[in-house]
Amino acid sequence: MLRVDKIEVNYPDFVGHYDFTLARGTMAALVGPSGGGKTTLFHALAGFELPTSGTMVFDGIDFTYAAPAERPSAMLFQDHNLLPHLTARQNVALGIEPNLRLSPEQWAIADEALHRVGLGAFGERLPQALSGGQRQRVAIARALVRAKPLLLLDEPFGALDPGLRKEMIALVASLQRERGFTVIMSLHTPHDAIGVADRMVFVADGSVQMNDAPERVLASDAPMIRQFLGR
Amino acid sequence: MRPSSVSTSNGQKWLGPLAAAAIALPAIVALGGLAMAGEGFDWSALAHPHIRRVIIFSGLQAFVSTVLSLIVGAALALALARRRDFLGRHLFLALLATTTVLPSIVVVFAIVAIYGRSGVVNEALAAIGIEGGSWLYGLPGILIAHVFLNMPFAARVYLHALDHTPAEHHRLAAELGMRPAAVFRHLDWPRLKGETPGLAALIFLLCFISFAIVLALGGGPDRATLEVAIYDALRGEGDFARAALLAFVQIIIGLVLTLIVVTQQRRPDEDHGLQQTIARADQGSLTLRRFDACIIALAILFLVPPLASLLDGVPVLFTVLSADMAQALTTSLILAACSAVLTTALAYAMARGALHGPRALYGGIAYLALAMPPFAMVAGLYFVLRPLADMMTLGPPLIVFINALMALPFAYRLIEAPLAIAEERHGKLALSLGMKAASRFRLIEWPLLARPLKNAAALAAALSLGDFGVIAFFGGGDLITLPLMLYQQLGAYRMEEAAGTALFLAILVFFFALGALKDRDDAAR
Amino acid sequence: MLSRLVVSAALTLSLWAGSAVAQDKPTLTVYTYSSFVGKYGPGNAVKQAFEAECQCTLNYVAADDAGSLMARLKLEGTATKADVVLGLDANLAGEAAASGLFVPHGVDPKTLSLPIAWNDPVLVPFDWGYLAFIYDSTKLQNVPKSLKELVSNANGPKIVVQDPRTSAPGLGFLLWMTSVYGDGAADAWKQLRPRIITFTKGWSEAYGLFLKGEADMVVSYTTSPAYHIAIEKKNQYKAAPFSEGHYLTIELAGVTKTTQQKDLANRFIQFMLSDAFQAKMPEGNFMYPARTPKAGLPTSYADLIKPDKALLMPPADIMQRRRALIDAWLDATAR
Structure with a gap:
C-alpha cells in the first residue's frame, strides 16, 4: 500500500499538501487542472523535491527522504525520457546498469523488455529515428527492467494522437495486470481513464480533492470538478 | 502544373543566399583585388623556408593552445555547472567574459606582469633564492596568453551547453542512481562533444592568426604567424602579389579546417528553449565537490592575477576620463551596437538559409569568416572599392562589417539550433496559417530565439569593443575607438594613461557581462 | 537604450557625410x-x-x-x-x-x-632622430659603449627590439647592424640572439616591456629620455652612446x-x-x-647624448636589399 501522509512541498510561489492512500496494485489516474499540483506530487514521490513535513510509506517502508534511486518508484516524464546519443536498447539497459556494462543475460532482459513493448526490431535505433509513441515505449521498457513496484507516469502520452494514446494506456494497463505494479498516471483527458483505471485522484489547488472510482469522480457535483470537466 | 507562387516552405528564400553572398563575396573580391593590385600571385613567396617554418610553428602553437583551452575550459565548465551557488560565482562568470575582449597588447602586459622576467612569479621565486629568468618568452608565453584569452571563452560556451541539458535527463540519472562517472559519460560528454568541433576550429583559427601576442611573447622571428608575413608584404614593401598569395594560403588552411568542422559537427539533438536552473544528479558527490573546488581555485589563480594587474590603472582612472575618452567611448559603443545588429541579422539570415538550403555550405561560410586575413582583406577591398567611394566614407561600414564577421561563427552557432527547433515545431503551422515573415518571427521564432539572439548580440558587441580595428591600418576616417585611443597613448609614451584606459575598457565589459548574467537569472525565475 | 543608440548612430553618420561637403x-x-x-x-x-x-x-x-x-x-x-x-x-x-x-x-x-x-x-x-638603446640608469651598471660591445659580450644586457618586418625602428636597427657589420651582420645577429628577449610588433610593445622591467635595454631614440624629463620629471632613463655611430x-x-x-x-x-x-x-x-x-x-x-657619427644607408639600396636583408636576418635569428 502507498500511503502519502500529510506531506507539504514548498515552492517560493506554490505550496502543495497531499494526503491520500492507494492499495497495492492499483491503477490510479491522476487528473486536475494544469498548475494544480500534479507534477509537484510526482516530483515529491520520485524524490526530486523533498517535503518539508509528512511521510510517504510504501509497503511499510518510509521513503520520504530516500535518494531518487533508492525509492520504490520509477518515473516516466512527458518528454526527454531517452538519452539522444544512445540506442533504444542502450536506453533500456541503463535501467539495469547505468554504466552500460551488462552481461549477456542482462542484455537478454533488456531485449525481452523491448520485445514486450512491441519494439523488438528497433533496438539499434537512436531516439531521433523513433516516433514519439515509440520513444515512450522504450521508456516503459526501461521501467519494466527496473522492476520497481510503483510506476509514476506524468502525462506520458499527452503529445500522442488519440488512437495511439488509448493504445499506450492499454499497454500500461496490461503490464500493470501482468506484473502487479501500483501505477499513478496523470492524464490530460479524464475519460481515457474509464475502463482502465481503478481509482481516480483529483488534484487541484495543491491538494488531493477526491480519491474514488473514476465513474464517481466524473459524476461528482463538486463545483471544482464540474468546472474542470466543463459541465 | 504547380503554380510557382505556391511555396512548401516558409518564405524569404532569398534571405540565406543574400547573407551568404554578403559574406563570401567581399572575401573573393578582396583577394581578387589584392591579386589585381599585385598583378598576380607571387608564388616565390613560398620558396623561402621561413614561410614553411612559420606555418608549421603557428600550426603547432595553435594546436596546443586549442587543446589546452578546450580541456581546461571543459573542466571549468563542468565545475561551474555543478557548483551553482558558491560566493562570487556571478563575478567570476563576468570575469570570464572580460578576458575575451581585451586588446592583445593589454593581454601581453598583463601576462608579463605576472610571469615575466620581473613579474610576480619571478619575484616570489627570487625571494626563495631561485633565479626565474625569461622563461616566458617562447612557446610558454604564447600558450599562457592564448589559454588566458580562449579558455574562458571555451568554458562559457561549454557551460551554456551543459546548462541546456533537459532537466529530465538529470532526474532520470538520479532515479537510475548514476554515479558521477556515468553522469559525465551519458549526460555531459555528449553535450561537450557537440560543441567541440566548432569551438576547436574557432580557437585554432584565432591562435593561428594571432599577431601581436605571438611576436611579443614568442621571442623570435620564427615564432610568427602568416599574418605577420602578410602585414610585412603589404606594409613593408607594398608587395601585393606576395600578400595575395600568403592570404590565399591562409584562406586555404581556414577552408580545410572549416570543412572538418562542418562534416564533424552535428546539431544539438534536443534543446530546451528555456534555461532552468537544473538540479544535477552528481551535485552531492564529495569527491567531485573537492575536485570542482580545486578546478575553480586554479582557474581563479590563473585568470585573476593578470586581470588584477590592470588595477595599475586605478590611480589614473579618473584623470583619463576626459572629453576625448567620452567621444571614444561613444564611437566604440555605436560601432559595437551596429556590429551586434549586423552579426545577428547575418546569423539569422544564414540560419534560415540553412533550414531549406545546403546546411554544410552555410555553416562553412559562417566559419570561414575567421580565416580571412584582416589586413589583406582591408587592402584588397580598399583597392576594389576605391574608385567608388572615399576611405573616409568606407571606413566605418568596413569596421562594422569586419567586426561582425569575427563574431559571426559564434552567433551562427547560437542561433542555428533554436531556429531549426522552432521550424520543426511550428513551421508547418506558420505555413498553414499563411503567416508573413514578420509575424512568424515575432510569434514563433522570437520566444525560442530571444535569448540566443541577445547572447549573440552581446558577444558581437563585446568583440567589437575590444577590437583595435584593422581599418586604422589605412586610415578609416577620424573614428577613434577606445582600443585605438589606448594604442595612441602607448605610442606617445603615456603608459600610465594607457593603463587607465585598459582598466576602463575591462570594467566596461565586466559590468556589461554582469548585467547580462543578472538579466538571465531574472528571466529564468 | 537601443533607440538612443540608433539616433546617435544616425547623427554620427550625418555629421560624417556633412564633413565631405565642399566648402568655400x-x-x-x-x-x-x-x-x-x-x-x-x-x-x-x-x-x-x-x-x-x-x-x-x-x-x-x-x-x-x-x-x-x-x-x-x-x-x-x-x-x-x-x-x-x-x-x-x-x-x-x-x-x-x-x-x-x-x-x-x-x-x-x-x-x-x-x-x-x-x-x-x-x-x-x-x-x-637617432636610434639608440635606452636603459634605466638606476638598474643597469655596465652600459655597453659600442654596438660591438653589446653584440660580443655574452654576459651583456638583455634587450628587447622591434621586428623589422612590422616596425620602423625595428627595420632601423636591422640597417644599423648592417651598416656596422656589413657582410658579418648575420654572425653578429647570431651572437646577439641569446640576449634578445623578444622581437615585438611595434615600438609600443617593446618600450612597454622595457618599462615593466622585462629587458635592460630597448631600441628607441636618443630623444626618448626627453619625454621622461619633460613630462614625468624622471631623470633615470638614458640613451647609451655607441662609438660606431647611431642610425638615423x-x-x-x-x-x-x-x-x-x-x-x-x-x-x-x-x-x-x-x-x-x-x-x-x-x-x-x-x-x-x-x-x-x-x-x-x-x-x-640639453642633456641628451649627441652621437659623433650618423649612419644612414642610401634609400635606393634599402629598397633593393630590404627583402634580402630581412630573409638573411630571419635565417640568422631562427632557432
Whole structure:
C-alpha cells in the first residue's frame, strides 16, 4: 500500500499538501487542472523535491527522504525520457546498469523488455529515428527492467494522437495486470481513464480533492470538478 | 502544373543566399583585388623556408593552445555547472567574459606582469633564492596568453551547453542512481562533444592568426604567424602579389579546417528553449565537490592575477576620463551596437538559409569568416572599392562589417539550433496559417530565439569593443575607438594613461557581462 | 537604450557625410600617420596654426604608420586624394621616389639642420632622430659603449627590439647592424640572439616591456629620455652612446604630382619648415626639428647624448636589399 501522509512541498510561489492512500496494485489516474499540483506530487514521490513535513510509506517502508534511486518508484516524464546519443536498447539497459556494462543475460532482459513493448526490431535505433509513441515505449521498457513496484507516469502520452494514446494506456494497463505494479498516471483527458483505471485522484489547488472510482469522480457535483470537466 | 507562387516552405528564400553572398563575396573580391593590385600571385613567396617554418610553428602553437583551452575550459565548465551557488560565482562568470575582449597588447602586459622576467612569479621565486629568468618568452608565453584569452571563452560556451541539458535527463540519472562517472559519460560528454568541433576550429583559427601576442611573447622571428608575413608584404614593401598569395594560403588552411568542422559537427539533438536552473544528479558527490573546488581555485589563480594587474590603472582612472575618452567611448559603443545588429541579422539570415538550403555550405561560410586575413582583406577591398567611394566614407561600414564577421561563427552557432527547433515545431503551422515573415518571427521564432539572439548580440558587441580595428591600418576616417585611443597613448609614451584606459575598457565589459548574467537569472525565475 | 543608440548612430553618420561637403575655402588634404594627429601628437596645433595663415581648411587622413601610408599611396596610385604626404621615412624614400607620385620640393637642403646631407629631390625632412638603446640608469651598471660591445659580450644586457618586418625602428636597427657589420651582420645577429628577449610588433610593445622591467635595454631614440624629463620629471632613463655611430630616422614629407592645390601644398611645405611648426617637434613628436627654430631646443634636450657619427644607408639600396636583408636576418635569428 502507498500511503502519502500529510506531506507539504514548498515552492517560493506554490505550496502543495497531499494526503491520500492507494492499495497495492492499483491503477490510479491522476487528473486536475494544469498548475494544480500534479507534477509537484510526482516530483515529491520520485524524490526530486523533498517535503518539508509528512511521510510517504510504501509497503511499510518510509521513503520520504530516500535518494531518487533508492525509492520504490520509477518515473516516466512527458518528454526527454531517452538519452539522444544512445540506442533504444542502450536506453533500456541503463535501467539495469547505468554504466552500460551488462552481461549477456542482462542484455537478454533488456531485449525481452523491448520485445514486450512491441519494439523488438528497433533496438539499434537512436531516439531521433523513433516516433514519439515509440520513444515512450522504450521508456516503459526501461521501467519494466527496473522492476520497481510503483510506476509514476506524468502525462506520458499527452503529445500522442488519440488512437495511439488509448493504445499506450492499454499497454500500461496490461503490464500493470501482468506484473502487479501500483501505477499513478496523470492524464490530460479524464475519460481515457474509464475502463482502465481503478481509482481516480483529483488534484487541484495543491491538494488531493477526491480519491474514488473514476465513474464517481466524473459524476461528482463538486463545483471544482464540474468546472474542470466543463459541465 | 504547380503554380510557382505556391511555396512548401516558409518564405524569404532569398534571405540565406543574400547573407551568404554578403559574406563570401567581399572575401573573393578582396583577394581578387589584392591579386589585381599585385598583378598576380607571387608564388616565390613560398620558396623561402621561413614561410614553411612559420606555418608549421603557428600550426603547432595553435594546436596546443586549442587543446589546452578546450580541456581546461571543459573542466571549468563542468565545475561551474555543478557548483551553482558558491560566493562570487556571478563575478567570476563576468570575469570570464572580460578576458575575451581585451586588446592583445593589454593581454601581453598583463601576462608579463605576472610571469615575466620581473613579474610576480619571478619575484616570489627570487625571494626563495631561485633565479626565474625569461622563461616566458617562447612557446610558454604564447600558450599562457592564448589559454588566458580562449579558455574562458571555451568554458562559457561549454557551460551554456551543459546548462541546456533537459532537466529530465538529470532526474532520470538520479532515479537510475548514476554515479558521477556515468553522469559525465551519458549526460555531459555528449553535450561537450557537440560543441567541440566548432569551438576547436574557432580557437585554432584565432591562435593561428594571432599577431601581436605571438611576436611579443614568442621571442623570435620564427615564432610568427602568416599574418605577420602578410602585414610585412603589404606594409613593408607594398608587395601585393606576395600578400595575395600568403592570404590565399591562409584562406586555404581556414577552408580545410572549416570543412572538418562542418562534416564533424552535428546539431544539438534536443534543446530546451528555456534555461532552468537544473538540479544535477552528481551535485552531492564529495569527491567531485573537492575536485570542482580545486578546478575553480586554479582557474581563479590563473585568470585573476593578470586581470588584477590592470588595477595599475586605478590611480589614473579618473584623470583619463576626459572629453576625448567620452567621444571614444561613444564611437566604440555605436560601432559595437551596429556590429551586434549586423552579426545577428547575418546569423539569422544564414540560419534560415540553412533550414531549406545546403546546411554544410552555410555553416562553412559562417566559419570561414575567421580565416580571412584582416589586413589583406582591408587592402584588397580598399583597392576594389576605391574608385567608388572615399576611405573616409568606407571606413566605418568596413569596421562594422569586419567586426561582425569575427563574431559571426559564434552567433551562427547560437542561433542555428533554436531556429531549426522552432521550424520543426511550428513551421508547418506558420505555413498553414499563411503567416508573413514578420509575424512568424515575432510569434514563433522570437520566444525560442530571444535569448540566443541577445547572447549573440552581446558577444558581437563585446568583440567589437575590444577590437583595435584593422581599418586604422589605412586610415578609416577620424573614428577613434577606445582600443585605438589606448594604442595612441602607448605610442606617445603615456603608459600610465594607457593603463587607465585598459582598466576602463575591462570594467566596461565586466559590468556589461554582469548585467547580462543578472538579466538571465531574472528571466529564468 | 537601443533607440538612443540608433539616433546617435544616425547623427554620427550625418555629421560624417556633412564633413565631405565642399566648402568655400580651399581644402588641403594631408596624409599622415595616426600618432601625428592623435591626442598627443602635434597635428592639432599644426592644423590651427596653418589654417590661421592660409585661409584654407587642412584635412588630415591618418594611416597607421609610415609603412601603411606608403602602402595606401601605392594602392591609390595617381587616383590619390592626397595633396601632401607627411610622415614617410628615409627607409621608404627609395620606394616613394620609384613610385613617381611626388614632385620636386625645391627646398635648399643647406638650410636644414640634419647631421648628414639630404639630397632627395622629392621628399623633404620635417624631423629626425637617432636610434639608440635606452636603459634605466638606476638598474643597469655596465652600459655597453659600442654596438660591438653589446653584440660580443655574452654576459651583456638583455634587450628587447622591434621586428623589422612590422616596425620602423625595428627595420632601423636591422640597417644599423648592417651598416656596422656589413657582410658579418648575420654572425653578429647570431651572437646577439641569446640576449634578445623578444622581437615585438611595434615600438609600443617593446618600450612597454622595457618599462615593466622585462629587458635592460630597448631600441628607441636618443630623444626618448626627453619625454621622461619633460613630462614625468624622471631623470633615470638614458640613451647609451655607441662609438660606431647611431642610425638615423628621418621623417619626410612630399607634394603629390596629382594635387589640384599645388600652391597651397608648397606653402604647407614652407610652413612645415618654419618655426611655428618646427618648434612643436621636440616635445610634440619627441624628435629633432629638421630646421632648428630660432628659440633653440627645449631644456629637456640639453642633456641628451649627441652621437659623433650618423649612419644612414642610401634609400635606393634599402629598397633593393630590404627583402634580402630581412630573409638573411630571419635565417640568422631562427632557432
